[in-house]
Amino acid sequence: MIEYSWLAIAVPLASSGLLLLLGRRSNAWGHLLATVASAASFVVGLLVLLEVMGRPVAERVIDVPLYDWLPAGDLSVEAGLRIDPLSLTFVMLITFVGTLIHVYSIGYMAHDRARRRFFAYLNLFVAAMLVLVMADSYALLFVGWEGVGLASYLLIGFWNFHTPNAVAAKKAFVMNRVGDMGLIVAMGLLFATFGSVSFADVDAGVAALSTVNSPMLIATGLMLLLGACGKSAQVPLQAWLGDAMAGPTPVSALIHAATMVTAGVYLIVRSASIFDAAPTAQLVVVVIGAVTLLFGAGVACAKDDIKKSLAGSTMSQIGYMVLAAGLGPIGYAFAIFHLVTHGFFKAGLFLGAGSVMHGMGDDVDMRRYGALRKFMVVTWLTFGAGWLAIMGVPPFAGFYSKDKIIEAAFVGSGWQPWVLGTVTLVGAGITAFYMSRMFFMTFTGKARWVDNADLLGPDDRRPVRHPHESPAVMTIPMIVLAIGAVTLGFLLSLGDGIVGWLEPVTGHVDHEAHPPVLPVPVIMGVSLALVAVGILLAWRQYGRNPVPITPPTGSVLTRAARQDFYGDAVNEAVFQRPGQDLSRTLVYADTAVVDGAIRGAAEGTVGLGQALRKLQNGMVRSYGLMILGGFVLIAVVLHFVRM
Amino acid sequence: MHYLVLSSILFTIGAVTVLTRRNAILAFMGVELMLNSCNLALVTFSRVHGQLTGQVMAFYVMVVAAAEVVVGLAIIVSIYRARRTVSVDEPSLLKG
Numbered sequence: 001m002i003e004y005s006w007l008a009i010a011v012p013l014a015s016s017g018l019l020l021l022l023g024r025r026s027n028a029w030g031h032l033l034a035t036v037a038s039a040a041s042f043v044v045g046l047l048v049l050l051e052v053m054g055r056p057v058a059e060r061v062i063d064v065p066l067y068d069w070l071p072a073g074d075l076s077v078e079a080g081l082r083i084d085p086l087s088l089t090f091v092m093l094i095t096f097v098g099t100l101i102h103v104y105s106i107g108y109m110a111h112d113r114a115r116r117r118f119f120a121y122l123n124l125f126v127a128a129m130l131v132l133v134m135a136d137s138y139a140l141l142f143v144g145w146e147g148v149g150l151a152s153y154l155l156i157g158f159w160n161f162h163t164p165n166a167v168a169a170k171k172a173f174v175m176n177r178v179g180d181m182g183l184i185v186a187m188g189l190l191f192a193t194f195g196s197v198s199f200a201d202v203d204a205g206v207a208a209l210s211t212v213n214s215p216m217l218i219a220t221g222l223m224l225l226l227g228a229c230g231k232s233a234q235v236p237l238q239a240w241l242g243d244a245m246a247g248p249t250p251v252s253a254l255i256h257a258a259t260m261v262t263a264g265v266y267l268i269v270r271s272a273s274i275f276d277a278a279p280t281a282q283l284v285v286v287v288i289g290a291v292t293l294l295f296g297a298g299v300a301c302a303k304d305d306i307k308k309s310l311a312g313s314t315m316s317q318i319g320y321m322v323l324a325a326g327l328g329p330i331g332y333a334f335a336i337f338h339l340v341t342h343g344f345f346k347a348g349l350f351l352g353a354g355s356v357m358h359g360m361g362d363d364v365d366m367r368r369y370g371a372l373r374k375f376m377v378v379t380w381l382t383f384g385a386g387w388l389a390i391m392g393v394p395p396f397a398g399f400y401s402k403d404k405i406i407e408a409a410f411v412g413s414g415w416q417p418w419v420l421g422t423v424t425l426v427g428a429g430i431t432a433f434y435m436s437r438m439f440f441m442t443f444t445g446k447a448r449w450v451d452n453a454d455l456l457g458p459d460d461r462r463p464v465r466h467p468h469e470s471p472a473v474m475t476i477p478m479i480v481l482a483i484g485a486v487t488l489g490f491l492l493s494l495g496d497g498i499v500g501w502l503e504p505v506t507g508h509v510d511h512e513a514h515p516p517v518l519p520v521p522v523i524m525g526v527s528l529a530l531v532a533v534g535i536l537l538a539w540r541q542y543g544r545n546p547v548p549i550t551p552p553t554g555s556v557l558t559r560a561a562r563q564d565f566y567g568d569a570v571n572e573a574v575f576q577r578p579g580q581d582l583s584r585t586l587v588y589a590d591t592a593v594v595d596g597a598i599r600g601a602a603e604g605t606v607g608l609g610q611a612l613r614k615l616q617n618g619m620v621r622s623y624g625l626m627i628l629g630g631f632v633l634i635a636v637v638l639h640f641v642r643m
Numbered sequence: 644m645h646y647l648v649l650s651s652i653l654f655t656i657g658a659v660t661v662l663t664r665r666n667a668i669l670a671f672m673g674v675e676l677m678l679n680s681c682n683l684a685l686v687t688f689s690r691v692h693g694q695l696t697g698q699v700m701a702f703y704v705m706v707v708a709a710a711e712v713v714v715g716l717a718i719i720v721s722i723y724r725a726r727r728t729v730s731v732d733e734p735s736l737l738k739g
Contacts, residue, residue, distance in 0.1 A: 620731040621670075624661050 001047045002062055002083055008044040008091060009130045012037045016123035019116055030116030031109075034123045035102040041126060042095035049088050060085055060504045063136050063200060070139065075191060082136035082199055086505040089336060089498070090133035090259075090266060093343045097258045098126045100477035104351055105250040107473035108358060118158060118248065125151035129259055133266060137198035138187045141267075145183065145231065148260045149176045155255060156247040168243035175240040179230015183267075186223035189216060199270065206273040213278055221281025224271050225288065232264030232318050234292045239567040241315055242299070245307040249354030252307055257314050257350050258343035265318065265339055268325040269332045272506065275325075282326050286416075289323030290423045292316065295565060297430035301437065302561030304551055305364045306353045309438055310346070313390070316427060317342050323420065324405045330514055331408045332506035333499040338401035340498065341488050345389035345397055348481035352383035355474055356442060359467040360449070366438065367549050368463050371447040375467040378475045380443050382482035387439045389485035391432045391531050400489030402428065407523055410516035417517045428527050432534025440543040448549050461549050646687040653680035667719045667729040674715075678708045 015037035019030045026033070052060050061084040069079035081087075102122060109115040128147025135141040157169030187197050193216055194205035206217070228234065233241035244256050255261070268275060268285060275282050296315030303309040321339050324331035357364060359376055373380045389396035392403060406428065410421035449465040450456060456464070469475070492498040516523060553559070560566060615626075653676055660673030682701040689697025723729050 621662055621665075628658060628662070 001044075001051045003064055005044065005048045005064060005081055005083055005134065006066060008041045008048070008095070009127050009134065011040045011044070012123040012130075013127035016120045016127060019120035019123070024116075027116045031102075031106050031119045034119035035099065035106065037123055038095060038099040038102045038126055041130065042092075042099050045088065045091040045095050048083060049092060052083060052085070052088060057504060065136075074195060075197075077137060077139045077197060079140055080136040080198075081134045083134070084505050085502050086266075086269065086336065087133045089340060089502065091130060093340055094126060094129050094133065094259050097343055097347050097481070098122075098129075098254055100480055101250045101254040101258075101347065101351070104253075104354075104474050104477040105248075107471045108250055108354055109248065112248075114158070118155075121151055121154045121158070122250075122254070125155065125255060125260070129263075132263055136200070137196075138183070138190065138202075139197045141270075142180075142183060142187065145227075145263065146180065148255070148263065149173065149180070149231075152176075152244070152255050152260055155251040156244045158247055158251070162246075165246040168240075168246040172240040172244045175237050176230045179227045179237055179264075182223040182226025182230065186220050186227065189220045189223065193220075202271075203273045206277050209277065213280055217274055217278040218280045221271070221275050221278040222284060224267060224274065225281065225285055228264030228267045228322070229288060230264075231267070232261050232322065233315050234264065234288050234319065234322055235295055238292060238295065238315055239564060239571055242303075242308050242311045242564055245305070245311050249307065249350060249357060252311070253347045253350030253354065256311065258347040261314060261318060262321065262339045262343065265321040265325055265335055268322065269335060269506065272329070272332055276328055282328060285326030286323055286420060287326075289319045289321070289326055290420060291319070293319030293323060293423060293427045294430070295319070297427055297434065298557070298561045299564055300434040301430060302554070302558050304367050306356065306366050306369075306438060306442065307350070307364055309366070309434060310349055310353060313349075313431070313434060314346060316431065317346065317390070320402060320405050320424065320427065323424065324408060327408050327411070327420075329507045329509045330411055330511070331405065333502045333509075334401065334404040334408055336502055336506075337492060337498050338398075338405055340492065341389070341397035341401040341485070344481050344484035344488055345386040348382055348478060348485050349386040349390065351474070351478045351481065352379050352386060355379040355470040355478065356383075356467075358470050358474070360465050361463075363463065363465070366441040367547060367551060368448050368465075369442045370445045370449070370547065371443070372467055373443040376443075376469045378469060378478065382475075382478040383439065383443070385482035385485045387435050389489075390435055391535070392428060392527065393531065394528075395486075395490055397485050397487070397489035400493050403524060403527060406527055407516050407520055410518055410523060411514045412517070421516070421518070421523070425523075425527055425530055429530030429534045432531040433538050436535045436538030437542050440538060441547055444543055446546060448547065647684060650680045650684040650687065653677075653683065665730045665732055667722070667731045670731055671712075671715055671719065675708065675712070678704055 012034075015033055019026050019034060022030075052062070061082070063080055063082055065078055065080040067079055068076070070077040102119070105115075105118065105122065109118050112118065125148060128144050128151055130144070132141055132144025132148060135144060153169050153173040156172055157166045160166040160169065190197050190202055194202055196202065196205070209217070226237075229237045241256060241261065245252055247256070275285065293316050296312045296317075296319055298312075300309045300312030300316060303312060317338070321335040321342070324335035324338065355376065356369065356372060356379060359372070359379075360369065363369075385396070389398040392398040406421065406424040409424045410417045412420075449463050449467075450460075451464065451466055453464050456462065496503075551562075554562070563569070657673045657676030657678075657680060660676065661670050664670050664673065682704050685697040685701045685704070687697075689695060689701075719729055
């Protein structure tokens with residue numbers, strides 16, 4: 001089955017092409033075909049997974065060559081698939097969560113006239129994401145990388161008749177290009193150094209290098225990190241993720257929470273050999289992860305838009321993963337572990353948010369929610385499971401994965417473990433606060449809406465809503481994801497668990513030999529205590545006390561966080577304005593110098609022609625005189641030259 | 644030596660005729676005069692140096708002149724048919 005693993009990519013790709021080509025003719029059954037294609041992809045992935053699991057541990061990394069792709073002189077790139085525990089973990093996550101979200105979208109997009117196109121894009125995304133994770137070289141990975149970027153662009157701007165959505169899509173695309181540049185430069189560096197961009201050759205090449213931390217490796221690592229930052233919305237390329245929430249909610253769940261935004265983490269773990277040989281680059285990775293972790297958490301605390309708050313949370317959780325990936329071999333497996341559990345509970349939370357919006361007339365402002373528990377029992381329960389999972393409350397999934405990262409952050413010597421450990425612990429506390437805030441504002445307290453317009457008093461800003469539970473086609477995926485959020489952490493820790501499963505890729509690490517600087521029970525206790533404090537603070541402010549429907553002014557910090565800590569303003573001041581000035585200067589220089597030179601040449605030629613045409617008077621005799629004069633002149637000159 | 648002086652005089656007369664006369668046929672005759680003055684000079688040089696080259700050149704010039712007369716007269720005739728004039732100043736179609 002392994003040699004047929006390309007089917008997992010081909011099926012959704014073919015379905016996507018079919019739906020786009022057939023157009024309106026496939027409106028009636030397009031969504032079903034797309035869902036079946038995604039499910040077929042999952043089945044292929046599952047069969048490959050079972051076959052790989054049947055192999056001995058040493059033979060679990062398989063390269064499946066497909067065809068000669070770019071035979072260009074020294075650079076010969078073969079298109080091939082890398083089937084190993086890491087890629088299979090991703091394949092399972094993408095196809096399983098992807099299929100659930102396809103199912104959910106059948107209900108969520110039921111009233112959208114362009115539903116078939118939406119499913120075509122979703123299929124395109126699944127295919128591109130699978131190319132990204134199954135590629136056996138950076139070049140093919142880049143194809144998937146750009147593919148998911150395209151799908152993300154198309155889906156963020158799906159409702160592009162609304163201008164802000166189109167702008168958000170463009171913003172995401174442009175910011176992703178910045179990261180893509182990093183990936184291209186990294187590929188160039190790898191080719192210049194190792195003469196190849198395939199994972200196998202690069203790994204072998206790095207292993208053969210005798211120097212550690214060579215400038216080339218650091219540069220490559222930093223460029224790869226830039227690519228990862230763009231795709232995973234890490235500081236300083238974080239500003240697009242919040243706006244990306246303009247897309248339909250299933251898109252936010254699949255692309256901007258569970259799968260695509262974690263591609264950066266995948267890239268770092270896949271490039272483990274490079275980062276392990278460049279500790280300086282690794283340090284930068286850790287710092288970026290830590291900064292984003294707090295940044296995203298801060299944003300999530302202040303936003304009243306339920307999806308933007310979740311986007312901040314995603315940023316923060318990916319910060320955890322990037323931080324873990326930056327810790328080196330000790331953290332790679334934990335990064336992927338958290339990635340998988342996060343994929344489940346965050347997708348579940350987004351689907352829950354979508355379900356709430358579905359029942360509340362597409363309103364996203366949490367200040368106009370409240371007391372929805374009675375009206376949406378399933379949504380309440382599944383959202384609750386995701387809430388407990390992301391906070392890391394035992395025995396929910398987040399507890400297993402996030403606590404491992406916190407413990408790993410405390411491993412090391414010098415200042416690093418203390419700073420990183422503290423950041424991850426504080427992050428856990430803030431996570432508990434903002435997730436509880438979201439939960440309480442949405443599901444508990446008093447209703448900040450009315451179901452009958454007659455109840456509205458004068459100056460009453462409450463909206464009229466008729467909340468209702470979503471149909472089964474939407475709630476079933478939410479239930480499945482909630483089950484994952486509850487059990488996945490425990491299931492993936494059974495026996496060797498996911499850490500042992502990933503060992504052929506991430507390497508074997510004896511965790512006993514690297515004890516954290518604090519005893520594990522202390523770390524766990526502090527972490528749980530901070531989570532409890534976070535929940536209590538949120539309960540005090542948003543659960544027990546009434547939530548004002550107009551947001552209070554808030555402190556300086558709150559106002560800054562509402563503005564994404566002025567990320568857009570910084571981009572505008574540092575890049576956009578100088579960029580505009582630069583392009584204006586260039587336009588001026590172009591008009592004055594380049595165009596001036598060309599126009600001058602043209603005018604000179606015309607002027608010369610005007611002067612010369614006077615000689616062409618049409619008088620044959622004057623031509624004869626000129627010939628004679630010229631002849632005499634030549635004769636005289638020759639005469640004098642001879643002398 | 645006198646032959647050369649005669650040749651120069653004939654050439655000058657021819658050139659002046661070409662440059663001053665408006666009538667195309669007269670101008671044409673001037674051209675012929677210039678060609679034949681050249682022939683005279685060539686033959687003279689041939690005699691002075693005791694070589695035949697100059698005479699051969701003169702024959703060439705005659706042949707070319709004959710061809711030129713044919714073409715030139717044909718042009719003049721066709722211009723006359725089209726424009727009813729043989730003045731060289733009238734047809735100034737190529738004026739820039």
